Amino acid sequence: EVQLVQSGAEVKKPGESLKISCKGSGYSFTSYWIGWVRQMPGKGLEWMGIIYPGDSDTKYSPSFQGQVTISADKSISTAYLQWSSLKASDTAMYYCARLKIITMVRGYFDSWGQGTLVTVSS
Amino acid sequence: DIQMTQSPSSLSASVGDRVTITCRASQSISSYLNWYQQKPGKAPKLLIYAASSLQSGVPSRFSGSGSGTDFTLTISSLQPEDFAAYYCQQSYSTLWTFGQGTKVEIK
Numbered sequence: 001e002v003q004l005v006q007s008g009a010e011v012k013k014p015g016e017s018l019k020i021s022c023k024g025s026g027y028s029f030t031s032y033w034i035g036w037v038r039q040m041p042g043k044g045l046e047w048m049g050i051i052y053p054g055d056s057d058t059k060y061s062p063s064f065q066g067q068v069t070i071s072a073d074k075s076i077s078t079a080y081l082q083w084s085s086l087k088a089s090d091t092a093m094y095y096c097a098r099l100k101i102i103t104m105v106r107g108y109f110d111s112w113g114q115g116t117l118v119t120v121s122s
Numbered sequence: 123d124i125q126m127t128q129s130p131s132s133l134s135a136s137v138g139d140r141v142t143i144t145c146r147a148s149q150s151i152s153s154y155l156n157w158y159q160q161k162p163g164k165a166p167k168l169l170i171y172a173a174s175s176l177q178s179g180v181p182s183r184f185s186g187s188g189s190g191t192d193f194t195l196t197i198s199s200l201q202p203e204d205f206a207a208y209y210c211q212q213s214y215s216t217l218w219t220f221g222q223g224t225k226v227e228i229k
Contacts, residue, residue: 035218037166044209044220044221044222044223045158045160045166045209045211045220045223046220047211047217047218047219047220059216061217061218062123062217095165095166097166100171102154102171102172102213105213105216106154106213106214107171107213108156108168108171108172108211108213109156109158109166109168109211110168110171110177112165112166112167113165114165115165
């Protein structure tokens with residue numbers, strides 16, 4: 001069974017750094033892209049970026065480029081999303097999801113993590 | 123960026139009703155359109171991929187259609203467990219975008 005298990009909720013202060021994780025199991029972690037999706041309180045879904053753990057190829061949404069860093073450690077089947085300096089506006093639920101490719105880099109998110117709630121408040 | 127516009131933003135319906143949600147792309151995306159369901163406090167769940175392919179395990183009352191710029195998600199007979207938010211998402215462009223969502227509520 002494909003599973004993506006995310007790290008637990010975080011409460012941080014503005015300016016602090018943070019790295020959240022997403023551990024994959026039940027499939028070949030290096031053969032599928034992993035994406036990150038933000039959902040701000042009461043709002044819709046926003047795609048942030050994706051990473052291919054096999055070679056760490058990464059693509060970012062322009063809205064998030066330079067604001068976050070996506071990485072992966074294939075030795076432990078884990079993808080990461082990190083911030084160097086959090087802002088109150090980063091308060092949101094963050095989901096990781098596995099991308100099933102149809103062709104090229106076009107596909108769909110077929111398995112999702114349970115989400116990590118990040119709260120940034122002074 | 124390709125903009126995805128869903129309509130309506132919300133709707134009220136009764137159990138047994140036929141429900142249709144529309145998603146329009148700002149440019150042609152061929153059939154690279156997916157639909158997700160999200161219940162409160164839960165992660166999204168894939169329902170339909172490539173515009174009309176039903177994800178394994180999803181009830182057959184869900185169906186998708188369309189190509190180019192106009193797409194539809196249909197629930198043939200609404201069940202109590204279908205009250206949720208629904209999102210379309212395009213993957214034609216590598217700058218994937220979601221629609222703003224449609225909330226299906228109980229009438």
